[in-house]
Amino acid sequence: MKNKEDRILAIGLDAFDIGLAERLIGEARLPNLSKLIEQSAFFRLHHEERAKYTGLGWEHFSTGKGPDAQQRWSAISFDPANYSVHQPQSPNPPFIANSATPTVVFDLPYFDLEAVPNTGGLTSWGAHDPGTEAYARPTGLREEVEARFGKYPAPEWIYGFSWPSVQKTEAAGKALRDAVNLRSDITRWLLTEKLPDWKLAIAVFSETHSAVEQFWHGVDPGHPLSGLPSAGPARTALMDVYEAIDAFIGTINETFPDTTLIVFSMHGMGANTSxxxxxxxxxxxxxxxxxxxxxxxxxxxxxxxxxxxxxxxxxxxxxxxxxxxxxxxxxxxxxxxxxxxxxxxxxxxxxxxxxxxxxxxxxxxxxxxxxxxxxxxxxxxxxxxxxxxxxxxxxxxxxxxxxxxxxxxxxxxxxxxxxxxxxxxxxxxxxxxxxxxxxxxxxxxxxxxxxxxxxxxxxxxxxxxxxxxxxxRTGGHTGDWGVLLAKGADIRPGDRGQANSFDVAPTILNLLGEAVSPDLSGESLISRIHQTAPAGP
Known part of the structure; x- marks a missing residue:
């Protein structure tokens, strides 16, 4: 194994809206994210309209393949032989399936952990849309996590419905904030104590997705429900989740100062119109x-x-x-x-x-x-x-x-x-x-x-x-942009313009020094990450 300084830590922020985050940075509410942006190569990601509306952004990342490559344009499948529908959970092989890189994943949706023997961690712990059966490696890891940290604290709010009630909105906000904090603790424990011998680690925070879907009317003054009594608590709840994410970014930066850090979101969010x-x-x-x-x-x-x-x-x-x-x-x-x-x-x-x-x-x-x-x-x-x-x-x-x-x-x-x-x-x-x-x-x-x-x-x-x-839901997949931040010793900070959300997986492979399979969607951004002059918009 190479030196730990060669490692890559990828933090996925599910449905994290960079436009909202920039508003909060302007209010001095996300100091760690603001600092990370200053230290990183910064890309705005577009997820292509039809791909974004599949709702399968995490499948696109986990497999490295977009809807064209998988011939899968919806989470729901229709059977014309008997006029039935169902939502399967059978992801394609992960984009690192052929890699020998020692890897740890934590709650990465649509990631078939069982199919990648060199990868440890656990899936379907508290994901917004797990996309696969729960699995853990080594055996007993899920039970050890529960014994040490407790159960996921916000199961009823993963797909929560709270806007009619101030009390439910406040309860959902507290539970999702607590979930971010607990997820942060588990992530650090996994990567520093339990499974420390990794070269690639991928952890996903899903609470931003759950929070935006429930609380968007609290941050959108044009939303029809923005005048409800729950709008103020909804704004507070969403801010709490984003600030908890920000605190984790600060902690992870301090814990792994010499590790190449990737922070990304496949798409943004906005008002629900669907x-x-x-x-x-x-x-x-x-x-x-x-x-x-x-x-x-x-x-x-x-x-x-x-x-x-x-x-x-x-x-x-x-x-x-x-x-x-x-x-x-x-x-x-x-x-x-x-x-x-x-x-x-x-x-x-x-x-x-x-x-x-x-x-x-x-x-x-x-x-x-x-x-x-x-x-x-x-x-x-x-x-x-x-x-x-x-x-x-x-x-x-x-x-x-x-x-x-x-x-x-x-x-x-x-x-x-x-x-x-x-x-x-x-x-x-x-x-x-x-x-x-x-x-x-x-x-x-x-x-x-x-x-x-x-x-x-x-x-x-x-x-x-x-x-x-x-x-x-008051929030939905109508945001314009996802985001990719890449920070490392040989990465010069700066705005790198736009890229495709499908480019994230190939980029991680290249950063590991591995070749990108031609059947993956997207292109590696490694040359743009290492460029010395900012790209145009």
């Missing part, structure tokens, strides 16, 4: 287009903002409300039950068709898909339309000759929709897949739909009004 449209509005609209009747139930919301947007009471939740509005097929009136029985022989039951994502309202429309010309696939980000194409979907109702006409008709239907609260256009963009229809795979769609900001309902001249319903 949950309500993708998970509810589009599925219900396409149901009405097919059957000319509503499936979703109306709800008499007890509270509204001045503009008419409904909000929850402090003890209400989005998932519970949406289970009432979009129940499982067959659990409601006789019309729905009869419709389901018409095609249940060719389709799984509702809960089977929805796989492991039945909590999402969009998945509860799955038993109707065989009888629809087009339907909305469950999605976490932008909204997806799948054509029920003859010869591709088992019960396809749209012939290849009708395909383009069908897509245009759906586009026209969407562009007729208005926001029932503002009266403005509800749809920002409708994009057709540029692939041949029969080449569109199980994690792809025929049409991608981006809704206008803050749309929580739809009005269509023929199909009626859907919603509005309250927000789910």
């Amino acid at each position: 949950d309500v449209p993708a998970m509810f509005l589009l599925p219900e609209l396409l149901y009405r287009r097919s059957f000319r009747r509503a499936y979703a139930k109306d709800e008499n919301w007890p509270s509204h903002l001045p503009g008419g947007m409904p909000v929850f009471g402090m003890d209400e939740s989005w998932d519970k409300a949406m289970r009432k509005i979009v129940p499982w097929p067959g659990a409601t009136g006789s019309v729905v039950a009869r419709l389901q029985r018409l095609f249940e022989k060719s389709s799984p039951s509702g809960r089977q068709a929805a796989g492991n994502i039945g909590w999402m309202p969009a998945a509860r429309y799955a038993p109707f898909w065989p009888s629809m010309r087009a339907f909305a696939l469950p999605a976490y980000y932008d909204a997806w339309v799948r054509i029920n194409l003859s010869g591709r979907e088992r019960n396809g109702l749209v012939s290849s000759d009708e395909y383009e006409t069908e897509r245009k008709d759906i586009r026209d239907t969407l562009l007729q929709c208005r926001d029932p609260l503002s009266g403005s256009d509800a749809i920002e963009k409708v994009v057709f897949s540029d692939k041949e229809p029969y080449q569109i795979g199980p994690t792809e769609a025929d049409i991608y739909v981006t809704f206008a900001p803050n749309v929580t309902g739809l009005t269509h001249p023929e199909l009626g009004t859907i919603g509005p319903v309250p927000f789910r």
